[in-house]
Amino acid sequence: MADASPDLPTTPRASAPLPDFCSLPTLFALLVVGTITACLMWLAPGGDLRVSSLSVGVLYTAWLAILLTVVLCKAKPLMQRLPGILPYAAVWLVLMSMVGLTSAVVAWLDHNLGAGLTPPSMARFVRDTLLATGLLGAAMLRYFYVVAQWQVRVEAVAQAQVAALQARIRPHFLFNSMNAVAALIRVDPDAAERTVENLAELFRAALGSEGAAQGTLGEEWRLVDQYLEIEALRLGARLQVERDIDTPEALPMPRLLLQPLVENAIRHGIQPSRAGGVVRLGGRRVEGGVAVTVDNPLADAPATPGTGHGLRSVRERVRLQFGERATVKAEARDGRFVVTLFLPEVARARPGRR
Known part of the structure; x- marks a missing residue:
């Protein structure tokens, strides 16, 4: 009796990658x-x-x-x-x-x-x-x-x-944002709708498909703006933002690389202070790459201690994407906490440094 089962398609063997003979x-x-x-x-x-x-x-x-x-x-x-x-x-x-x-x-x-x-x-x-x-x-x-x-x-x-690392986003940010949406639904439906749209963009970047995990520096700044708009609804006039950004928008980089730094700046610098403060976002071209800074005031009252996962995550992702030339420095300076990233414009192919 003949076997009636259909023939299974055979998957061709993957090609062994050749070296770059043009190098x-x-x-x-x-x-x-x-x-x-x-x-x-x-x-x-x-x-x-x-x-x-x-x-x-x-x-x-x-x-x-x-x-x-x-x-x-x-x-x-x-x-x-x-x-x-x-x-x-x-x-x-x-x-x-x-x-x-x-x-x-x-x-x-x-x-x-x-x-x-x-x-x-x-x-x-x-x-x-x-x-x-x-x-x-x-x-x-x-x-x-x-x-x-x-x-x-x-x-x-x-x-x-x-x-x-890409799939992680702090649960308290989601809870706080949803609480803000719930409070705004009756008071300001338009603001609640904008908040939901901003949340959708942030979570699409954090939990989206593999193809969406890689973005550009320009897209990253826009995601930061959307995140700050959500936090502004919660903190009001306590949160002030100063921007001095002149960076190439097309520089490839992982999604949500800067958002954890801004989140830490608000959580440890703005949130513990009743008067609030200013978060400064900076970006400029330097020799061989781009320098990005995020700094916040050092709060008088002690902030809720964190795990340090956000900064470690940024350091690891920067190393994987840009190689050993990239640096992430964090230091207290003149009453402020400053995080500085150096990103080489000619990066390794990560996921795709090859």
Whole structure:
């Protein structure tokens, strides 16, 4: 009896990511491997130990490394479409084909010109070159493959950490905001409606899909404004805000990165004081990136002690998104608590620093 169950669709194997052949580190690695190959062939038994032969060999391998880098850089999109580890097999085949062809051409030209730079046997020169290239090329590609797999795992861990941090928002903020909405429904329905809309935007940023987890600095400032509008309904004239912002709006950054800093400024600087105070928001371009500051007055009365999760969350997310060049500094200065972020404009690809 024939099996009536439908055939299950097969999922193609994911393609192993290739290194960036268009980058200088990859070119440098090829130059080093080529130089090592030339030195090994020069020191091999029966080889020509003249310094001129070594110089020519190093120049040949350097030229070949540059040529290979250009070819692999252009061919990478095509090879990356292959499943599994076949992209690396394709790179190895391209490497061997080009080395074999160029070494044969070089040997043929040398023999016809009578320069004496290659061994008398052209077949032996091509064979030895291919053997050395095949072994060292395989070792180099293995290294690139292991590094690529390690980067994928690190990236997966980083994305999981960002997702976990992205999904957290303080419950007391939700409760306070909903209480403010309830109080405004009868007094000022329009303000209550605006508050609900602002809450929707904030929670869409905090709990939305993975695609919405990445925003821009301009969007982040608008989310901060929406949050401050909600808090202004609760605190009234006690909350004053000063802005001095001149930053590039298109700078990529995680959503709700600045909101925890503003929330901490209100919770620890404005809320404990009966007179309230001023929260200052600053942003300016500096050499190599953007500096963002959030500062609040130090309250006379002790604030409700926090867990420090907000600042730790910001530090971790900044590190994951922008790398080690980014900094988050928090300090008390002139009666105010100041948090300063330095965000490099050329960031790592996080979730997507690759």
